[in-house]
Each structure stands twice: as C-alpha cells, then as structure tokens.
Amino acid sequence: MDDSLTADRTTDSATFEGFSGRPDELLSLLQYCQNQKGFISQENVREIACFLKVSEARVFGVASFYAQFRFLKPGDHQIRVCMGTACHVQEGDQLSHETQSLLGVGLGETTPDGRFDYQEVACLGCCAQASVVEIDGKIYGKMTREKLRKLLEAYEQP
Amino acid sequence: MNNLDAIRRQALLNWDTLAQPKDTPVIYLGSASCGRAAGALNVYEAIQETLDEYQLKARVIQVGCIGPCYLEPLMDITLPGSPRVSYANVTPEKARKIVVSSLVNGDILPKLAAGHFGSEEFTAKTGIPRFFDLPMLKPQVRVILKNCGLIDPEDIDHYLAQGGYTGFQKALQADPQSVICELKVSGLRGRGGAGFPAYKKWELCLAAAAEMKYVVCNADEGDPGAFMNRALIESDPHAVLEGMLIGGYTTGASQGIIYVRAEYPLAVARLKKAIQQMHAYGLLGEDIQGSGFNFDIQIREGAGAFVCGEETALIASLEGERGMPRPRPPYPADHGLNGFPTLINNTETFGTVPSILRNGGKWFQQFGIPGNTGTKTFSLVGKVRNTGLIEVPLGMTLKQIVFDIGGGTQRPFKAIQTGGPLGGCLSASQMDTAITYESMRDQGSIMGSGGLIVMDESTCIVDMARYFIGFAEKESCGNCTPCRIGTRILMDTLEKIVRGEGEARDLDTMRRTAMTMTQASLCGLGQAASNPTSSGMRYFLAEFEAHIHDKYCQAAVCTDLFEYKILAEKCSGCGLCVSVCSVNAIEGERKKIHHLDGSRCIKCHSCVKVCARHAIIGIPNSTRAAEWDFCEVLS
Numbered sequence: 001m002d003d004s005l006t007a008d009r010t011t012d013s014a015t016f017e018g019f020s021g022r023p024d025e026l027l028s029l030l031q032y033c034q035n036q037k038g039f040i041s042q043e044n045v046r047e048i049a050c051f052l053k054v055s056e057a058r059v060f061g062v063a064s065f066y067a068q069f070r071f072l073k074p075g076d077h078q079i080r081v082c083m084g085t086a087c088h089v090q091e092g093d094q095l096s097h098e099t100q101s102l103l104g105v106g107l108g109e110t111t112p113d114g115r116f117d118y119q120e121v122a123c124l125g126c127c128a129q130a131s132v133v134e135i136d137g138k139i140y141g142k143m144t145r146e147k148l149r150k151l152l153e154a155y156e157q158p
Numbered sequence: 159m160n161n162l163d164a165i166r167r168q169a170l171l172n173w174d175t176l177a178q179p180k181d182t183p184v185i186y187l188g189s190a191s192c193g194r195a196a197g198a199l200n201v202y203e204a205i206q207e208t209l210d211e212y213q214l215k216a217r218v219i220q221v222g223c224i225g226p227c228y229l230e231p232l233m234d235i236t237l238p239g240s241p242r243v244s245y246a247n248v249t250p251e252k253a254r255k256i257v258v259s260s261l262v263n264g265d266i267l268p269k270l271a272a273g274h275f276g277s278e279e280f281t282a283k284t285g286i287p288r289f290f291d292l293p294m295l296k297p298q299v300r301v302i303l304k305n306c307g308l309i310d311p312e313d314i315d316h317y318l319a320q321g322g323y324t325g326f327q328k329a330l331q332a333d334p335q336s337v338i339c340e341l342k343v344s345g346l347r348g349r350g351g352a353g354f355p356a357y358k359k360w361e362l363c364l365a366a367a368a369e370m371k372y373v374v375c376n377a378d379e380g381d382p383g384a385f386m387n388r389a390l391i392e393s394d395p396h397a398v399l400e401g402m403l404i405g406g407y408t409t410g411a412s413q414g415i416i417y418v419r420a421e422y423p424l425a426v427a428r429l430k431k432a433i434q435q436m437h438a439y440g441l442l443g444e445d446i447q448g449s450g451f452n453f454d455i456q457i458r459e460g461a462g463a464f465v466c467g468e469e470t471a472l473i474a475s476l477e478g479e480r481g482m483p484r485p486r487p488p489y490p491a492d493h494g495l496n497g498f499p500t501l502i503n504n505t506e507t508f509g510t511v512p513s514i515l516r517n518g519g520k521w522f523q524q525f526g527i528p529g530n531t532g533t534k535t536f537s538l539v540g541k542v543r544n545t546g547l548i549e550v551p552l553g554m555t556l557k558q559i560v561f562d563i564g565g566g567t568q569r570p571f572k573a574i575q576t577g578g579p580l581g582g583c584l585s586a587s588q589m590d591t592a593i594t595y596e597s598m599r600d601q602g603s604i605m606g607s608g609g610l611i612v613m614d615e616s617t618c619i620v621d622m623a624r625y626f627i628g629f630a631e632k633e634s635c636g637n638c639t640p641c642r643i644g645t646r647i648l649m650d651t652l653e654k655i656v657r658g659e660g661e662a663r664d665l666d667t668m669r670r671t672a673m674t675m676t677q678a679s680l681c682g683l684g685q686a687a688s689n690p691t692s693s694g695m696r697y698f699l700a701e702f703e704a705h706i707h708d709k710y711c712q713a714a715v716c717t718d719l720f721e722y723k724i725l726a727e728k729c730s731g732c733g734l735c736v737s738v739c740s741v742n743a744i745e746g747e748r749k750k751i752h753h754l755d756g757s758r759c760i761k762c763h764s765c766v767k768v769c770a771r772h773a774i775i776g777i778p779n780s781t782r783a784a785e786w787d788f789c790e791v792l793s
Contacts, residue, residue, distance in 0.1 A: 024496070026478030027461055031420070065480040065635075067462035068420050085383030085575065085611050086539040088625050091763055122464060122629070123382035124421055126195040127537055127609075128227030128545035137423070141195035145764060146738070 222393020241276025
C-alpha cells in the first residue's frame with residue numbers, strides 16, 4: 001500500500017508543476033485542475049489525494065464545499081445568470097426562468113448536445129448594470145428576456 | 159529610497175505630458191468589469207478602428223471605474239490645450255463620431271459631453287459642467303477612490319505620480335509604533351463592516367511574538383449587490399497593495415496574501431500585474447528600499463463561498479480546508495494562518511491606510527464625525543436613478559445618499575437594504591438616520607461592507623426577505639445548528655407565505671427562530687442572517703400581514719398573490735404591452751383600451767416594464783380571495 005502511494009506520488013508530482021505538496025495547496029490544486037479541463041474528474045481527486053498524502057474523501061469534501069468546483073464536463077458555452085440582490089430587484093429571476101426554458105435544462109445541467117450549460121452565480125459585482133448574464137466569461141448588462149433570447153440565438157448559430 | 163524618489167519625479171513629468179498633452183491627444187476609456195458589461199470593449203475596438211481609418215495619432219488608455227456606473231461606458235478625451243472632457247453612455251457609433259470630430263475637426267461636441275476636469279472658465283466657455291459638479295458626484299468626498307477612473311491601473315508610474323508609495327516611505331522612516339499611533343489618531347475602523355478599530359488589530363499583531371507573521375487582505379467580497387472592493391482593485395490596485403506593505407512593515411510580517419473572489423478575474427489580472435511592477439521597482443522582495451524589511455505578496459483565489467468573507471473561515475480556506483468559521487478567541491492577530499499571528503483587514507481598510515500615512519491621522523479626522531471618522535465607499539444600486547460606486551463621509555444621512563446622490567427613485571421610494579444579505583431593510587421613516595456603525599446597528603441593520611440596495615413600490619419586502627434568507631441558507635456552512643436549521647425554518651416559512659399558505663402563527667415562529675439564531679450562532683453569518691427578515695417584520699409588518707391574511711402582494715411580485723389588471727383610465731392604447739406579451743394574454747387595438755386575460759397571463763412582468771403610464775397594476779387574486787371568503791364563511 002505504502003509502495004503504491006509512493007509510486008503514485010512520484011508519477012503525479014510531475015503533473016502538478018509549481019506545487020510543493022503542502023496541504024494548504026489543496027484549493028489551488030483544485031483550481032489548477034478545473035482550469036485545465038473545466039471540471040474536476042474522479043481521476044483528479046485521486047491524483048491530488050496522492051500528491052498531498054491525504055484521503056480522497058478529504059479532497060472531495062473540500063471541493064464540494066465550494067460553489068466554484070464542478071464535477072461534470074461543462075458545455076461548450078457556459079451561461080451564468082447573476083442571482084445578486086441588485087439583479088433580483090431588477091427581476092433577474094425572470095432571466096433564470098427564461099434561460100432554463102429556452103435551453104430546456106435545469107440548474108447545473110448541460111443541454112443533451114453538449115453545447116450549453118446553465119449555472120447561477122451569487123453575484124458578478126456589476127450591480128449597476130443589473131440584470132446581468134455572463135456567457136463564456138463575457139458579461140452582458142441591462143438584460144431583459146427579449147435581449148437574452150436574441151443573445152442566445154446568436155450563440156446557437158455555429 | 160532615492161531610487162524611488164527619482165522614479166517618481168520621472169513619473170510626474172510623464173503624467174504632466176499626459177494631463178496636458180502638447181501634441182498627441184489622449185483618450186481614456188472606463189473599462190472596469192462594470193464598464194465592460196455596458197459594452198466598453200466594443201467601444202475600444204471602435205476607437206482603434208477610427209484612429210486607424212483616419213490615420214490619427216492618440217494614446218488610448220483603459221482606466222478603471224470613476225463611480226457613476228449609470229453613465230457607463232465613459233470615454234474621456236484630452237486634446238492639446240484643452241482639459242479632459244468626459245462623454246457618457248458611449249456606443250461604438252457615438253465614440254466614432256466624437257473621436258473624428260475632436261481629433262480631426264477640433265470640435266469637442268459640447269452637447270454630447272457629460273463633464274470636464276478643467277477650470278470654471280472652461281465651463282463658462284463651453285457650457286459643459288465640471289465632472290465633479292454633477293449632482294451625483296458633488297456631495298461625495300473622494301479619499302479612497304481618488305485615483306479611480308483617472309489613472310491607468312496597470313501602470314505603477316501613474317500611481318507614483320499621484321503620490322503613491324509616499325505613505326509607505328513615511329512609514330519606513332518612522333517606527334512601527336508611530337505608524338500605529340497615526341492610525342489611532344485617524345480613528346479608522348474596519349471597513350469590512352464590523353467597525354473594529356483598525357489600530358487595535360495592528361497593535362495586537364505587532365505585540366505577538368512569533369518567527370512568522372502574515373498580512374491577509376480580505377477581498378472576498380461576497381455580498382451580492384456590493385462591488386466596492388472589485389472596483390477599487392480594478393481601478394487602483396496599488397493603493398491596496400501599498401496598504402498591505404505598510405501593514406507588513408508595521409506588524410513585522412514577511413508574507414502578504416490577498417484573497418480575491420474567483421468571480422473577479424479582471425481584479426486578479428490587475429493585481430498580478432501590479433505585484434510584478436512592485437518587484438521591478440524594489441517594493442517587494444528582500445531588503446525593500448534598503449530598509450532591511452522583507453515582504454512578498456501572493457494572490458489566492460477564493461472558490462465561491464460567501465462565508466469565507468468571515469476572517470476565521472477565510473483563514474481555514476487559505477489552509478486548504480472547508481471554509482468553516484472557528485470560534486474566537488483565539489483571534490487571528492494571535493493565532494491565525496497556520497497558527498501564526500495574522501493581520502487580516504478588508505480591502506478598503508488597506509486601501510485607506512496609504513492616504514492616512516501620507517496626510518496624517520489628523521487630516522483623516524476632518525471627514526466624518528467623531529467616533530466614525532473618514533469616508534466609506536458604498537455601491538448604490540437597485541431602483542435608484544443614478545447607480546454606481548460612491549464615497550461619502552460617515553455621518554451622511556441615507557436620505558442624502560438616495561435622493562441627492564442617487565437622484566431618487568422612478569416610482570415612490572419604499573425601502574433601502576443596507577449591509578448586504580446580513581443587513582436590514584430600512585423604511586422611509588429611517589431615512590434621516592446618519593450612516594454610522596452604531597446607528598445602523600440601532601436600527602436593526604449593520605454597516606456591512608457597503609452595499610446599498612434601493613427599493614421602490616414595485617419591490618415586495620416579503621419576497622426580499624425570502625431572497626436573503628435563501629442566500630443565507632445556501633451559504634450557511636452547516637457547522638453550527640442554529641444557523642443550519644434556523645435558515646431552513648425561515649426559508650420554509652417564507653416560502654409558505656409567498657405561496658399563499660401563510661398562517662397567523664408564522665410571524666411568531668419567525669421571530670423566535672430569528673432570536674435563537676442571533677443569540678446562539680457561531681459566526682457573524684448565522685447571527686445576522688435573520689436581520690433582513692426581522693427588520694422587514696419590524697418596519698413592514700402590514701405587508702407581511704397582507705400576505706398572510708389577505709393573500710395579497712401589493713407590490714405584484716409574489717406571483718400566487720395577485721393578478722394583473724389594466725386600468726382603463728390610464729391606458730393610452732399604445733400597444734406596447736400587446737407586443738411584448740409572449741403568451742398573447744393582452745388584446746386591444748391601437749388607441750383603444752387594452753384588456754388582459756388573467757387566465758393566460760404568466761405574470762412575467764414584461765408588460766409592466768414597458769408601460770410608461772403605469773397602467774398595469776396588481777390587484778388581489780379574485781378566485782383565491784373568493785375561496786378565502788368561502789372558508790371564512792364556513793368557519
């Protein structure tokens with residue numbers, strides 16, 4: 001058992017360049033993995049656990065605590081609707097309903113063709129431009145249902 | 159030291175040529191995240207294309223956020239011999255027109271300008287008001303935001319030219335005790351919201367004996383509806399970093415960490431660049447400016463957990479744990495990150511420190527009122543006309559903020575949420591309250607980090623209470639029972655009320671739950687999570703009772719508790735509502751009164767938004783009200 005751990009550690013340490021294996025690097029390692037593939041796979045959890053010499057349950061326990069981490073492959077386009085207070089006051093929840101009904105998916109789900117996935121975010125900090133929607137990292141302000149529909153149509157076209 | 163002074167002299171010369179260009183015009187574009195959301199990057203492309211097309215020479219600089227976000231995107235142009243002139247709500251087409259007119263024809267198009275940064279004479283000559291005389295900006299005092307939107311946040315020379323890092327140089331010449339003394343004189347209190355005197359934390363951390371100490375900047379701005387820290391970092395990152403540097407020198411720490419929300423990628427990018435520049439100028443690393451002081455700053459990204467804004471939870475997160483708060487004491491100043499003494503302050507607190515050291519603690523006292531000195535930034539958003547980032551002296555009343563700076567609301571004012579999701583909803587009768595840490599607490603709210611969300615008649619207080627408790631329920635870490643279960647009870651009860659199934663005893667249930675949570679929760683989140691509900695019940699009890707007893711939501715938000723009706727006397731028959739209705743529930747010819755079919759209506763509010771005459775209103779649900787009457791008769 002010990003042997004296999006050491007073996008794993010030597011092979012895996014190569015994949016985490018710039019990390020020294022200290023336990024406080026766990027969050028940064030998870031972010032590093034997510035940046036590479038867009039999500040954290042079971043394999044990642046195992047690798048990180050070996051690398052830091054902690055249990056897989058601990059790695060997954062920390063990862064699942066934070067809203068940022070995803071465990072399923074994301075869609076090509078990531079749609080995030082802002083759930084912030086300013087957006088809520090400006091009826092941002094309508095955008096959430098609209099997106100879900102247009103895409104036919106629920107929160108955290110990906111369309112069957114893998115093109116879009118839908119998420120909600122606590123606040124994007126662009127409150128003066130409420131209601132706000134983020135698509136692939138680009139923030140669109142002062143959104144309405146109509147604008148959102150047009151925007152999504154533009155993304156639908158390959 | 160001389161080295162930095164020499165660099166600053168050169169930076170000042172360069173700044174002067176930028177502020178008063180001799181031949182090359184300068185174009186500034188506000189492109190912080192909020193400006194980008196309003197389309198600043200498209201404007202940037204249009205400017206570059208126009209310059210290429212007409213073969214014009216100009217320097218284009220992307221600056222941060224100057225504050226009045228409702229004017230975004232903002233573009234400024236400085237022509238040789240003319241002050242910087244600002245244009246608001248610039249679209250790519252408008253940018254093209256202004257650039258061509260200004261740079262080719264020398265006509266600055268005064269009619270399109272929103273303000274300028276020059277003298278009174280220029281106003282007399284052109285009729286353009288001074289930018290800082292605009293109604294939203296005039297009552298403000300800019301200490302923390304003084305550079306925001308004016309300098310290039312990615313150029314350390316701009317910051318140096320504004321007197322940047324002189325506060326740090328002064329600190330180096332003094333001893334740590336005098337730095338703390340200056341902070342004490344200034345009366346600066348923690349800007350994260352709790353209002354703990356800043357100097358006390360610094361003093362405790364200095365006094366703690368350990369071989370390693372940390373300085374942590376809390377930039378995990380999790381309050382939905384607040385963006386002060388994001389704007390400050392994106393617009394003037396060096397101010398925050400200088401504050402951390404001073405903190406490191408004063409407390410004897412050698413490692414600084416800035417913990418930034420992952421949702422703020424631009425802020426992270428600007429910090430990275432700023433830290434590189436600090437290294438290049440010998441402001442980080444070993445033996446900084448020949449003083450023998452070693453310090454370095456690392457950026458750590460958060461991972462989307464609101465509770466990590468709490469200092470002990472943030473430290474847990476930095477240690478690679480689940481971000482769960484720990485009981486205090488021991489306080490981080492004694493036993494913080496990895497068990498070492500840690501100075502942990504909010505971004506804004508660090509951002510204020512350089513100005514205090516530069517100008518002295520006494521200077522800072524002139525702003526605000528005794529016990530609550532200085533200025534504080536707020537994000538003014540919601541149903542207010544002038545939205546944006548503001549900075550005011552503490553002690554200003556809510557009324558001045560909402561009506562003088564914010565320009566009031568479109569529909570009658572109803573409430574203001576202060577202190578984010580853990581704060582309280584204050585009503586119109588509290589508008590004369592001066593903003594101080596104590597007065598906010600007395601009113602059942604908190605200062606918080608500074609989100610101000612304005613609500614008008616079309617906002618439902620019960621729905622807002624449900625929204626905030628829903629947020630707290632999601633973000634509760636689950637560590638202590640009062641918070642984990644309490645938020646759930648409040649959420650379930652409010653959902654029940656919003657569905658129209660509220661009972662008289664629900665109010666009492668919520669009051670008791672709120673009290674338990676406040677008294678027994680482990681950290682600030684649980685203790686304050688019930689504030690929005692409690693303050694809502696305190697100041698808007700009638701609205702809760704209407705939801706419970708009359709099954710009616712007057713604000714027309716809770717979809718089960720009203721139906722829409724078109725007021726015949728107000729309808730002009732313009733047809734706008736007919737065109738936006740996605741379910742064809744509204745009928746009517748142009749210039750004739752329209753009718754709304756309640757059975758088809760999905761209450762999406764689209765029609766209400768487009769009706770300029772406010773002719774569509776929510777009335778009590780006829781069927782449900784009838785059912786209710788029937789039940790009353792039976793009982």
